[in-house]
Amino acid sequence: MTATIISNLPVFVVIAPLFVAFVLSTFARRIRLVESLVIAVLALGVLGAGYLASLVLMQNGIPITYSMGGWPAPWGIELVAGSLSAFFLLLVSGVSLPVALFTVANMTHEVGGSVRTTRFYVLYLLLAGALAGMAVTNDLFNVFVLVEVATLSCCGLVSACKHPRAAEAAFNYLILATLGSALILGGIGFLYIITGHLNMGFASMELCRIWQDYPHVVWIAGGFLLVGFGVKSALFPLHVWLPDAHSTAPSPASAILSGLAVKGYMICFIKVLYNVFGATLIQEFALDRILSLLGMVAIIAGSLFAVAQDELKRRLAFSTVAQVGYVFLGLGQVNVCSLTGTLFHIASHAVIKSGLFLAAGAIIAATGKTRISEMAGIGGRMPITMAAFTIGSLGMVGIPLFSGFIGKWHLLSGSLTAGSTLAPLVIVIGSVLAAAYLFPIIRTAYFEQAQATDGQDPGAPQRIALILLAAGVVILGVAPGPFLELASRAAVELLAIK
Amino acid sequence: MKTLLDKLIINYPYFAAVILFLIGAFTVLTRSNLFKKLIGINIMESAIFLMFIAAGNIRGGAVPILCQSNPEALYINPVPSALMLTGIVVSVSVTAFALALIIRLYQSYGTTDARRIAEMKREVT
Secondary structure (H helix, E strand, O other): OHHHHHHHHHHHHHHHHHHHHHHHHHOOOOHHHHHHHHHHHHHHHHHHHHHHHHHHHHOOOOOEEEEHHHOOOOOOOEEEEOHHHHHHHHHHHHHHHHHHHHHOOOOHHHHOOHHHHHHHHHHHHHHHHHHHHHHHEOEHHHHHHHHHHHHHHHHHHHOOOOOHHHHHHHHHHHHHHHHHHHHHHHHHHHHHHHHOOOEHHHHHHHHHHHOOOOHHHHHHHHHHHHHHHHHHOOOHHHOOOHHHHHHHOOHHHHHHHHHHHHHHHHHHHHHHHHHHHHHHHHHHOOHHHHHHHHHHHHHHHHHHHHHHOOEHHHHHHHHHHHHHHHHHHHHHOOOHHHHHHHHHHHHHHHHHHHHHHHHHHHHHHHHOOOEHHHOOOHHHHOHHHHHHHHHHHHHHHOOOOOHHHHHHHHHHHHHHHOOOOHHHHHHHHHHHHHHHHHHHHHHHHHHOOOOOOOOOOOOHHHHHHHHHHHHHHHHHHHOOHHHHHHHHHHHHHHHHOO | OHHHHHHHHHOHHHHHHHHHHHHHHHHHHHOOEHHHHHHHHHHHHHHHHHHHHHHHOOOOOEOOOOOOOOOOOOEOOHHHHHHHHHHHHHHHHHHHHHHHHHHHHHHHHOOOEHHHHHHHHHHHO
């Protein structure tokens, strides 16, 4: 019995949200029922991911493999739950549950009507399922399909409000994201043409043997994948869709988009980069230098843009652009310490940014104000919301004892080990700029004289969601234990493939 | 020179795919009409589909159905065609969703020109 559960766990965590999404779209009518189903399946996801992570930790690096339809690896599609997968699954389920909790009894007025709210939840579960699939997939074409499922549900979530601005942002996002997925599909096509495999392990072995015969094709495949995933995960010059999309979406959707969706594409990129190309080829084709350069530019540019914004959600959206830069910078330093830092930064940013967006959403819903300059004295009127926002900001800047610090510390020492002089400097400047765009909000909220007296903390489920995410920031910072262990094991495994 | 030309002629599907891809990308990035952008996306995706299917084709290959009388026959690779079936489904759903968004944009702005929409948005704010 237990053996059956364990061997089916990798596929279960993907199928469960997709199945419930289907049930919701066809059968469910009453909004209470819909909400409780969503919460139930996401809580089940947390249990499954936690169990899987504990198994992976106990088994010392032997992944749990599931062959779809019973066909073994080179012919069939394989799902592999290793350290990286367990890490990202834990993150996806751990963040999507509080964000869903925030939407309880809160979405109907924002998206308009209970039918539209049900559709919102359908898209939300499709996104959660696709992200879980990205964590466990070991097949190149599956990566493309899951990326497309995630993209379409993201665009749907952006356009969930009836506002015409949302439709415009969603359209621009859709066009650029489809351009990106065409490039990703092209890159996968080139890899398939020269290796003859779609399974990542087999493609990697074959690529290792023959890359010297087709250097140009490898270059083109790498370039296509870099630009494709760069568009998807909003790498700096390709980020143009992100600020509009993430600031016009309903706040819980912004939280999940900025916190998790962008990370899903990064995990796919990490898998393709390190599991298929492998560390040797990354260095041989100078991808490491290109990635760290792009990352540094993104950190500085994204932070500067963020400082210039007055609209709260736009500032947070540009901050995501900057934090994406850290991930690409870390991917460019090919060593265990940096990769651990990169993975941990992905996790801490996911928790922090979803918390910040939810707090921003609560403020905007309670006061109707979207600009930071209008939020004077809000800290006194919405204590729990602003406390969560403050904890998130401290984590984002990277103060010790908050989650952001550990990721940045590993990134910093990793880039120092790699012998780079510019990268550590940029990491520190990025932190200072993060303080420059987040602390003024806190100052305005707590220390400026209030003119208005409206606004109060949101309802109980929303408060629980905010407290959970803020607690996550502190727990990841004080006792990162098993999470850091999973991240460092994943980093070692990623670098083991030559 | 002759060998390069020969290579191009032998690999004409890939050559066509590159040209289609460039046409599509150019259309998406330079046109401001939303419909033309969408058509550009479709052309780009078709280029990728063409590349995949050309990669699966083997000249003179038989239909990939296992046949007892002649097990050694040369078959074309069915995997890329099957993959592109999925790709086409994805592309159709993207197109449908984008058309729905265009309808909503037309209802609220009265135009399908991205530049006009951006101007109107700026006037509002």
